[in-house]
Amino acid sequence: MKTIVSxxxxxxxxxxxxxxxxxIGLVPTMxxxxxxxxxxxxxxxxxxxxVITSIFVNPAQFSPNEDFARYPxxxxxxxxxCTSAGSTVLFVPPENEMYPEGYSTYVNxxxxxxxxxxxxxxxxxxxxxxxxxxxxxLTKPHKAFFGQKDAQQCVVIKKMVKDLNLGVEVVTAPIxxxxxxxxxxxxxxxxxxxxxxxxxxxxxxxxxxxxxxxNGERNVAVVAGEVKQMIETKSSATIDYVAxxxxxxxxxxxxxxxxxxxxxxxxxxxxxxxLIDNTxxxxx
Amino acid sequence: MKTIVSxxxxxxxxxxxxxxxxxIGLVPTMxxxxxxxxxxxxxxxxxxxxVITSIFVNPAQFSPNEDFARYPxxxxxxxxxCTSAGSTVLFVPPENEMYPEGYSTYVNxxxxxxxxxxxxxxxxxxxxxxxxxxxxxLTKPHKAFFGQKDAQQCVVIKKMVKDLNLGVEVVTAPIxxxxxxxxxxxxxxxxxxxxxxxxxxxxxxxxxxxxxxxNGERNVAVVAGEVKQMIETKSSATIDYVAxxxxxxxxxxxxxxxxxxxxxxxxxxxxxxxLIDNTxxxxx
Numbered sequence: 001m002k003t004i005v006s007x008x009x010x011x012x013x014x015x016x017x018x019x020x021x022x023x024i025g026l027v028p029t030m031x032x033x034x035x036x037x038x039x040x041x042x043x044x045x046x047x048x049x050x051v052i053t054s055i056f057v058n059p060a061q062f063s064p065n066e067d068f069a070r071y072p073x074x075x076x077x078x079x080x081x082c083t084s085a086g087s088t089v090l091f092v093p094p095e096n097e098m099y100p101e102g103y104s105t106y107v108n109x110x111x112x113x114x115x116x117x118x119x120x121x122x123x124x125x126x127x128x129x130x131x132x133x134x135x136x137x138l139t140k141p142h143k144a145f146f147g148q149k150d151a152q153q154c155v156v157i158k159k160m161v162k163d164l165n166l167g168v169e170v171v172t173a174p175i176x177x178x179x180x181x182x183x184x185x186x187x188x189x190x191x192x193x194x195x196x197x198x199x200x201x202x203x204x205x206x207x208x209x210x211x212x213x214x215n216g217e218r219n220v221a222v223v224a225g226e227v228k229q230m231i232e233t234k235s236s237a238t239i240d241y242v243a244x245x246x247x248x249x250x251x252x253x254x255x256x257x258x259x260x261x262x263x264x265x266x267x268x269x270x271x272x273x274x275l276i277d278n279t280x281x282x283x284x
Numbered sequence: 285m286k287t288i289v290s291x292x293x294x295x296x297x298x299x300x301x302x303x304x305x306x307x308i309g310l311v312p313t314m315x316x317x318x319x320x321x322x323x324x325x326x327x328x329x330x331x332x333x334x335v336i337t338s339i340f341v342n343p344a345q346f347s348p349n350e351d352f353a354r355y356p357x358x359x360x361x362x363x364x365x366c367t368s369a370g371s372t373v374l375f376v377p378p379e380n381e382m383y384p385e386g387y388s389t390y391v392n393x394x395x396x397x398x399x400x401x402x403x404x405x406x407x408x409x410x411x412x413x414x415x416x417x418x419x420x421x422l423t424k425p426h427k428a429f430f431g432q433k434d435a436q437q438c439v440v441i442k443k444m445v446k447d448l449n450l451g452v453e454v455v456t457a458p459i460x461x462x463x464x465x466x467x468x469x470x471x472x473x474x475x476x477x478x479x480x481x482x483x484x485x486x487x488x489x490x491x492x493x494x495x496x497x498x499n500g501e502r503n504v505a506v507v508a509g510e511v512k513q514m515i516e517t518k519s520s521a522t523i524d525y526v527a528x529x530x531x532x533x534x535x536x537x538x539x540x541x542x543x544x545x546x547x548x549x550x551x552x553x554x555x556x557x558x559l560i561d562n563t564x565x566x567x568x
Contacts, residue, residue, distance in 0.1 A: 011451055021303065104394040105413075105447030111388050129389075130448075137449040163389030164414075165421040167295055 001083045003090045007097045007138055013089070014052075014140040022049040026141035026168075027087070028132060031055035032072040032186035036176040038085040040145040043173050045086035052139045053087040056098060060106075061127030072189055091139065098134065107133045109156050109163070112250060116265060117152050117276070120240050128153055129160045136168055143169040147176075149183050151263055151278045155250055175277075177203065183277045195270040198234040202268060205230040206279040209264050213281050218255045220244040223264070231268055240267035240274070247280050256283040285367045287374045291381045291422055297373070298336075298424040306333040310425035310452075311371070312416060315339035316356040316470035320460040322369040324429040327457050329370035336423045337371040340382060344390075345411030356473055375423065382418065391417045393447070396440050396534060400549060401560070404524050412437055413444045420452055427453045431460075433467050435547055435562045439534055459562075461487065467561045479554040482518040486552060489514040490563040493548050497565050502539045504528040507548070515552055524551035524558070531564050540567040 004010045017024055025048030027040045037053075044051040055078055062068035075092065082090050106126050112118075113125035136144070146154050154172045161168050176184045181203035182196070191199060205227040212223050227242045246253050247261035256262050265278040288294045301308055309332030311324045321337075328335040339362055346352035359376065366374050390410050396402075397409035420428070430438050438456045445452050460468045465487035466480070475483060489511040496507050511526050530537050531545035540546050549562040 007449060011449065015451075018302070019305065103447055104396065105391065105444050106394065107389065107391050107417075107448070109389045133391075134447075134449050137451060160389050163387055163418075164391070165291060165295065165418050167299075167421060 001079075001087055001090055003079065003092065005092055005094065007093050010052075010091050010093070010138045011140075014138065017050050018140055023143075024048060024139065024141045025051045026135065026139045026144045027051065027053045028135050028144065028146075029053060029055055030057045030071065030186065031078050032074055032189075033078045033081045034176070034184040034186060036147050036149060036173075036184040038081060039176050040147060040173050041082065041085035041087050043171065044143065044145050048143060050088045051086060052089040052091055052141065053082045053085075054091040054093070054135055054139065056091075056093055056095075056131065056135075058127055058131040059095065059099065060130055061124050063121060063123055066121075067187075067190075072186055091135075093138075098131070106130045107160060107164070109159050112152070112156050112159055115152075115250060116241065116243055116245070117267065120267065125153070125156050129156060132157055133160065133164070133166075136166055141168055143171050145171050145173060148172050148280075149175045149185070149276070149278070151247075151265055151280075152250065155248070175279075181207075183275070185275065187273060187275065190273040191270060195236050195273065198236050199268075199270050199275055201231050201234050201237065202266065202275060202277040205266075206264060206277060210279065210281055213256050213283050218257075218283065220253060220255055220262075223256070227264065227266065231266070234270075236270045238269045240269065242266045256281060258283050285363075285371055285374055287363070287376065289376055289378065291377050294336075294375050294377070294422045295424075298422065301334050302424055307427075308332060308423065308425045309335045310419065310423045310428045311335065311337045312419050312428065312430075313337060313339055314341045314355065314470065315362050316358055316473075317362045317365045318460070318468040318470060320431050320433060320457075320468040322365060323460050324431060324457050325366065325369035325371050327455065328427065328429050332427060334372045335370060336373040336375055336425070337366050338375040338377070338419055338423065340375075340377055340379075340415065340419075342411055342415040343379065343383065344414055345408050347405060347407055350405075351471075351474075356470055375419075377422075382415070390414045391444060391448070393440050393443050396436070396443055399436075399534060400525060400527055400529070401436050401551065404551065409437070409440050413440060416441055417444065417448070417450075420450055425452055427455050429455050429457060432456050432564075433459045433469070433560070433562070435531075435549055435564075436534065439532070465491075467559070469559065471557060471559065474557040475554060479520050479557060482520050483552075483554050483559055485515050485518050485521065486550065486559060486561045489550075490548060490561060494563065494565055497540050497567050502541075502567065504537055504539055504546075507540070511548065511550065515550070518554075520554045522553040524553065526550040540565060542567050 025044035107129045108126045158170045247263040267276045309328035391413045392410045531547040551560045
């Protein structure tokens with residue numbers, strides 16, 4: 001596997017690969033890779049000639065009171081994991097090349113960026129769409145791979161690609177979970193043993209939501225209410241939101257409708273660690 | 285010359301041209317072409333294998349109280365002019381493909397978009413950078429050509445290209461003027477005979493600024509003051525601004541410095557028609 005640091009080299013490499021008619025896949029990450037990331041790399045490898053994994057802890061998507069400085073990093077381990085997973089190129093741009101002094105251009109997907117996560121993290125998606133637009137320019141991918149764990153991010157990026165005619169196919173891959181059900185996240189290392197154990201309620205509550213809909217419950221408020229109640233039994237849990245929305249448009253829906261995918265998404269803080277999780281439910 | 289209407293066809297054409305290693309030049313316009321536009325097409329033709337001229341009156345860069353609806357259009361004449369000037373492709377996308385229902389993604393260059401023109405047209409440059417980003421995605425140019433008459437636009441677009449790593453060379457070309465000195469503009473057709481005659485004061489005042497600096501005046505306030513005074517002698521003129529700024533950064537400067545290009549930029553309304561003009565002065 002080749003490691004590229006310079007943005008100039010990255011762009012030159014991608015232009016050459018395009019001219020040689022290679023199919024380019026991009027897996028954008030913030031590093032500290034887990035099995036969720038590796039599933040994206042493996043998926044990319046199955047349909048692309050060149051798989052570029054980028055690692056960049058993007059300051060623009062953290063607000064000043066968030067965990068940018070302490071976000072976990074381990075570039076040696078990440079390099080090994082990328083190689084084994086089948087990445088062709090590891091792109092690790094330095095912050096001062098991505099955001100040089102005086103940087104001032106931002107891409108924003110209005111409305112979709114200000115609901116759900118956006119209510120609690122107002123500049124988050126603006127940072128995400130900006131860095132993804134930059135990474136697309138630098139790596140010129142035919143396909144880009146994102147994890148369904150960041151469900152709203154997937155919707156926001158698809159919207160940006162469509163609106164700005166970026167011509168990149170956005171591929172999403174299912175959430176990968178620990179054996180006990182906790183969704184894989186680089187942030188799980190922040191959890192104490194007690195918090196880690198209590199956080200299992202997230203997946204349990206999402207499974208309960210499936211069960212309720214399978215048993216005929218169609219009322220969104222009833223299902224969301226039960227999910228909330230389950231989470232609230234845990235002493236270290238503070239709910240930011242539990243929402244049920246249309247999985248494609250993220251619009252509010254009053255009820256689960258047969259055949260229409262609904263997204264049940266939640267954000268819950270356990271102590272000082274904020275976790276998100278979600279599931280898609282299609283009523284039968 | 286080939287005319288392309290569909291955004292899908294445009295992108296396919298450009299991808300093919302890239303694979304055939306053609307050098308692509310883009311001349312983005314709002315149509316109603318004049319000699320200024322034609323000089324850009326001719327310039328593009330000298331260094332590119334494929335010259336794409338786009339015509340799109342971009343609603344996103346007009347505010348609701350501006351002249352979007354009455355902006356002059358003449359596609360038959362434009363087609364003839366493009367052909368004679370050496371354009372290879374005329375791209376005329378329909379509005380509902382550029383901004384389909386629910387469109388919500390915008391590219392914004394902060395700070396540079398909110399000064400000078402931006403003070404009077406707060407959403408103007410956001411509209412410009414958004415449509416130019418879209419046109420770049422659709423036409424995949426190596427070079428893009430812009431007229432120096434929109435001096436701030438040139439600076440804003442160069443900044444977007446650098447920040448978002450768009451990898452497009454932004455080429456600017458000098459202002460083209462009528463024989464009597466009025467800067468070419470599609471909006472000149474709005475002027476009454478009287479206003480047209482009074483508007484000649486713009487170029488006269490810019491020449492006077494050159495003369496003052498040539499004669500040793502270094503104080504920006506003095507030069508700007510004289511330019512304003514000259515314009516104010518015209519009964520139909522209302523000044524939006526007369527500014528002297530660093531030509532590259534658009535930062536305010538107190539004085540003309542030897543060898544450093546200063547931009548003298550102005551916006552003046554004659555009746556209901558708003559004209560802009562500018563010149564670059566390098567003190568000796």
